[in-house]
Amino acid sequence: MTEHIVRSFDTELQGLRRSISEMGGIAETMLSNATAALVQRNTALAQSVIGADSRLDALQHEIEERGILTIARRQPLAVDLREIISAIRISGDLERIGDLAKNIAKRVLAIGSELQPQKVVAGVQHISDLALVQLKDVLDAYAQNDVAAAIEVWKRDGDIDALHNSLFRELLTYMMEDPRNISFCTHLLFCTKNIERIGDHTTNIAETIHYLVTGEALTAERPKQDGLNAPAPEPPGAGLGPR
Amino acid sequence: MTEHIVRSFDTELQGLRRSISEMGGIAETMLSNATAALVQRNTALAQSVIGADSRLDALQHEIEERGILTIARRQPLAVDLREIISAIRISGDLERIGDLAKNIAKRVLAIGSELQPQKVVAGVQHISDLALVQLKDVLDAYAQNDVAAAIEVWKRDGDIDALHNSLFRELLTYMMEDPRNISFCTHLLFCTKNIERIGDHTTNIAETIHYLVTGEALTAERPKQDGLNAPAPEPPGAGLGPR
Numbered sequence: 001m002t003e004h005i006v007r008s009f010d011t012e013l014q015g016l017r018r019s020i021s022e023m024g025g026i027a028e029t030m031l032s033n034a035t036a037a038l039v040q041r042n043t044a045l046a047q048s049v050i051g052a053d054s055r056l057d058a059l060q061h062e063i064e065e066r067g068i069l070t071i072a073r074r075q076p077l078a079v080d081l082r083e084i085i086s087a088i089r090i091s092g093d094l095e096r097i098g099d100l101a102k103n104i105a106k107r108v109l110a111i112g113s114e115l116q117p118q119k120v121v122a123g124v125q126h127i128s129d130l131a132l133v134q135l136k137d138v139l140d141a142y143a144q145n146d147v148a149a150a151i152e153v154w155k156r157d158g159d160i161d162a163l164h165n166s167l168f169r170e171l172l173t174y175m176m177e178d179p180r181n182i183s184f185c186t187h188l189l190f191c192t193k194n195i196e197r198i199g200d201h202t203t204n205i206a207e208t209i210h211y212l213v214t215g216e217a218l219t220a221e222r223p224k225q226d227g228l229n230a231p232a233p234e235p236p237g238a239g240l241g242p243r
Numbered sequence: 244m245t246e247h248i249v250r251s252f253d254t255e256l257q258g259l260r261r262s263i264s265e266m267g268g269i270a271e272t273m274l275s276n277a278t279a280a281l282v283q284r285n286t287a288l289a290q291s292v293i294g295a296d297s298r299l300d301a302l303q304h305e306i307e308e309r310g311i312l313t314i315a316r317r318q319p320l321a322v323d324l325r326e327i328i329s330a331i332r333i334s335g336d337l338e339r340i341g342d343l344a345k346n347i348a349k350r351v352l353a354i355g356s357e358l359q360p361q362k363v364v365a366g367v368q369h370i371s372d373l374a375l376v377q378l379k380d381v382l383d384a385y386a387q388n389d390v391a392a393a394i395e396v397w398k399r400d401g402d403i404d405a406l407h408n409s410l411f412r413e414l415l416t417y418m419m420e421d422p423r424n425i426s427f428c429t430h431l432l433f434c435t436k437n438i439e440r441i442g443d444h445t446t447n448i449a450e451t452i453h454y455l456v457t458g459e460a461l462t463a464e465r466p467k468q469d470g471l472n473a474p475a476p477e478p479p480g481a482g483l484g485p486r
Contacts, residue, residue, distance in 0.1 A: 068314065068324070068328060071311065071314050071315050072314050072315075072318045072319065072320075072324060073318070075315045075316070075318065076315065077315075081311070081315060085311060092335075172425060172426060172429060175418065175422070175425050175429075176422040176425050177422075179418070179419040179420075179422070182415060182418050182419050182425070183415060186415060186418075186429075186432065189429065189432075190436075193433075
């Protein structure tokens with residue numbers, strides 16, 4: 001293989017990483033803005049989140065296409081093959097993160113001017129902040145091939161799940177206390193669920209980094225609860241509500 | 244290329260299709276059983292759904308790995324490359340369908356013996372039946388490379404979305420009428436949402452079949468509503484409930 005071909009293969013791999021980095025930046029901004037739009041009831045900001053999604057979709061298709069053509073053309077082995085497979089997988093997770101952020105933004109438009117208990121909205125902001133730190137950290141870990149940092153992110157996903165469960169119970173309690181909260185809190189239930197799923201996709205990326213760097217799957221059980229929020233909450237004092 | 248190599252390439256492609264077919268059968272059974280378990284409160288059946296998921300995951304990994312190795316080894320072009328890419332994509336959608344069915348089964352265990360209005364449960368059975376027909380039809384379309392049948396499935400996804408929206412409003416109404424319904428109906432909200440998302444993955448498969456057969460993406464807008472179930476329901480007569 002001539003040096004020319006080797007160099008141009010490296011250029012292809014670097015191009016994939018640059019596109020992943022662009023996707024990561026867009027996904028971070030979408031999550032951050034979707035939550036800000038929810039907290040501030042900012043419909044213009046929500047619209048901007050919805051508009052940003054098409055670029056993310058286009059980048060994902062491009063990465064998939066370029067990745068597969070590179071595999072077919074170069075027949076890469078070992079770490080080079082993993083590099084391409086990882087880029088395709090990570091682009092899929094980032095595209096899904098964008099979809100979930102877009103869904104939150106659409107709910108901001110749907111919620112409109114309904115009543116909104118500030119305390120639960122603060123809870124959504126909190127879980128979103130956690131998810132955003134995780135996303136930033138996993139993208140940094142990818143940029144630096146830092147498998148230890150990826151494992152840290154992977155371990156911390158349990159924090160998001162625990163907060164999700166507690167928010168979930170809190171939202172159900174609000175719904176039981178006053179039926180006027182039900183419609184709005186249902187939107188917040190789904191927003192919170194979306195953020196928890198963003199956490200899962202971030203964990204997927206951490207697993208992909210592990211595979212990329214070591215060639216092995218991360219086989220331990222995920223440090224997460226099952227995300228069902230199963231137990232029916234007993235609203236403190238209020239019993240079964242107004243009845 | 245010798246006849247021997249050509250034949251063995253065909254064997255590889257057929258093997259991918261056989262694995263997709265096995266995945267499709269498992270995913271159909273999981274959805275059907277998860278809904279039956281929900282309707283009948285059958286926790287043993289729910290457990291069997293949860294147990295079936297690992298086979299689906301294993302098949303997906305196998306298809307992805309074999310597909311990528313085949314691309315690297317054979318450098319296929321045009322329809323052969325699309326055949327492999329399609330198998331990888333479809334296996335991803337089927338794996339997600341299994342996850343969503345498993346999530347319904349987990350909710351059956353979580354719901355336990357809570358009160359359960361039979362009318363809304365019948366609604367969930369109905370949307371699940373629709374989603375199951377769509378899934379069967381899209382798997383048949385794949386087996387026969389039938390792009391017209393795939394487009395029919397794609398068009399019908401709007402029916403699932405419409406039914407989902409109406410069920411969603413009905414569930415919110417139940418919650419508003421009696422706070423004792425809230426916890427159980429929240430589980431049903433997520434079950435219904437899961438089934439709507441199974442419909443989306445089925446639509447993805449229809450789009451992949453179109454790409455596989457024609458080499459072109461299905462570019463029209465998806466015939467779906469945005470799935471937000473945005474409008475707050477006005478419970479008939481009941482106003483804002485007991486207050």
